[in-house]
Amino acid sequence: MASRNLILALDQGTTSSRSILFNQQFGIEMQSQREFKQHFPDSGWVEHNAMDIWQTTLDTCHEAMAQAQVTSADIAAIGITNQRETTIIWDRSTGKPVYNAIVWQDRRTSDICSQLKEQGLEPLVTANTGLLLDPYFSATKIAWILDNVPNVREKAERGELAFGTVDTWLLWNLTEGQSHATDATNASRTMLYNIHKHDWDEELLKLFNIPRKLLPDVRDCAADFGTTTLLGGAIPILGVAGDQQAATLGQACFDTGMMKSTYGTGCFALLNTGNSAVTSNNRLLTTIAYQLKGEPTYALEGSIFIAGAAVQWLRDGIGIIESAAQSGQLALKADANQQVYMVPAFTGLGAPWWDAEARGALFGLTRNTGPAEIAKAALESVCYQTLDLLKAMQSDWQHSGQTVLRVDGGMSESDWTMQCLADILQTQVDRPEITETTALGAAWLAGSSAGVWPDRAGFAKSWKVRKSYAPKMTITERDVKVAGWSKAVQRVLQ
Numbered sequence: 001m002a003s004r005n006l007i008l009a010l011d012q013g014t015t016s017s018r019s020i021l022f023n024q025q026f027g028i029e030m031q032s033q034r035e036f037k038q039h040f041p042d043s044g045w046v047e048h049n050a051m052d053i054w055q056t057t058l059d060t061c062h063e064a065m066a067q068a069q070v071t072s073a074d075i076a077a078i079g080i081t082n083q084r085e086t087t088i089i090w091d092r093s094t095g096k097p098v099y100n101a102i103v104w105q106d107r108r109t110s111d112i113c114s115q116l117k118e119q120g121l122e123p124l125v126t127a128n129t130g131l132l133l134d135p136y137f138s139a140t141k142i143a144w145i146l147d148n149v150p151n152v153r154e155k156a157e158r159g160e161l162a163f164g165t166v167d168t169w170l171l172w173n174l175t176e177g178q179s180h181a182t183d184a185t186n187a188s189r190t191m192l193y194n195i196h197k198h199d200w201d202e203e204l205l206k207l208f209n210i211p212r213k214l215l216p217d218v219r220d221c222a223a224d225f226g227t228t229t230l231l232g233g234a235i236p237i238l239g240v241a242g243d244q245q246a247a248t249l250g251q252a253c254f255d256t257g258m259m260k261s262t263y264g265t266g267c268f269a270l271l272n273t274g275n276s277a278v279t280s281n282n283r284l285l286t287t288i289a290y291q292l293k294g295e296p297t298y299a300l301e302g303s304i305f306i307a308g309a310a311v312q313w314l315r316d317g318i319g320i321i322e323s324a325a326q327s328g329q330l331a332l333k334a335d336a337n338q339q340v341y342m343v344p345a346f347t348g349l350g351a352p353w354w355d356a357e358a359r360g361a362l363f364g365l366t367r368n369t370g371p372a373e374i375a376k377a378a379l380e381s382v383c384y385q386t387l388d389l390l391k392a393m394q395s396d397w398q399h400s401g402q403t404v405l406r407v408d409g410g411m412s413e414s415d416w417t418m419q420c421l422a423d424i425l426q427t428q429v430d431r432p433e434i435t436e437t438t439a440l441g442a443a444w445l446a447g448s449s450a451g452v453w454p455d456r457a458g459f460a461k462s463w464k465v466r467k468s469y470a471p472k473m474t475i476t477e478r479d480v481k482v483a484g485w486s487k488a489v490q491r492v493l494q
Contacts, residue, residue: 050090090172181240223449252459267382345360364488
């Protein structure tokens, strides 16, 4: 093995931290993964211990390197990708968090967002950030910590504290406090960053009463983020992107009009709109897909809160399957004459509805409905929600040509679900050779910066499809099913 040709990708997710070593052929040499505890201190509240995030990340780095029998001398660079919007504030002198990390799923600031909407402030937020006024994003989480943890606001005003999304927290720890930085994609999810002026927005900092001293420097996705010496020797950190944007890069969606959808806990679809920040009329988000050499590329994004989590509920909540993989097999056994709909609004509905108060429901149940029909309804719900996003995107961004959807994430491994997706969308669905696209995108940022991986054009050529799914269902049959879904959604909207 030639020295310094590996790339270490840190993929810090909502339920686990992973470290993956990629070789120059984009293959995985070794990976390590560790889950960590989720904290639910109150209804709708979701927290992590920020030290757990850091420790599991560091542990998986050491494990992957030890199992691959490599040293820091074999690693050219590190790339970081992370769960977005999750909010951490820590003491600059001690490095200790002042409160648990408030996770992107957390809804505790719903009332604050509602009050600001009633004051007519959402158009300002959307115009400057591309986002909607929602507890999902970081701004109201930061404000909550400043207002609810004793002495924190005073320290923040004095510049003694630092805020970061998870990438910034990892960078701070990897560089032992030398680097307080983030990239444009993560900054664009805070509801404090002006995506047109490319700077923290003074108007919004004032609105949310957040001191600018708290905030990190914002850099390109491929940039010098500092150096770590915690893995044996000096390794530069050269790439950072939020998880969904990293997946967009990993799927090589560099051209305007390309679209990817990641099916994990939730589902996140991004449509590359090039250098145009398209304003949505359908409550989609306008966000930065990536920023390279000072030039931002924009995307429309739709977020579905519950995708794989619906399958987890089948397993852990009602116990009708023992493993996620069984959901597709069970759905195959469903009675074709029953049309059961699950609206999985366990934590509200995301785009294009954005109803935080909606709750989940099953419709169309009969005496003959059993586990197979419920499993089928759970999987189909993901496909219907993706269609809602696609329709909204096509309405916002009129362009000719058929959309081909590139998919990744755990659920993309289910042939049943991906065929259903192609049928419901009536479009081609492509699953790539490498489905670890989130980590791959972070690795590409670091590897191309380090000169050991190809540039955009070269990387795009390397993307290969493993399996394509073409629609098999008639449009008439699809339309009947979708009409039933639309009725079901209307019934749960508040």
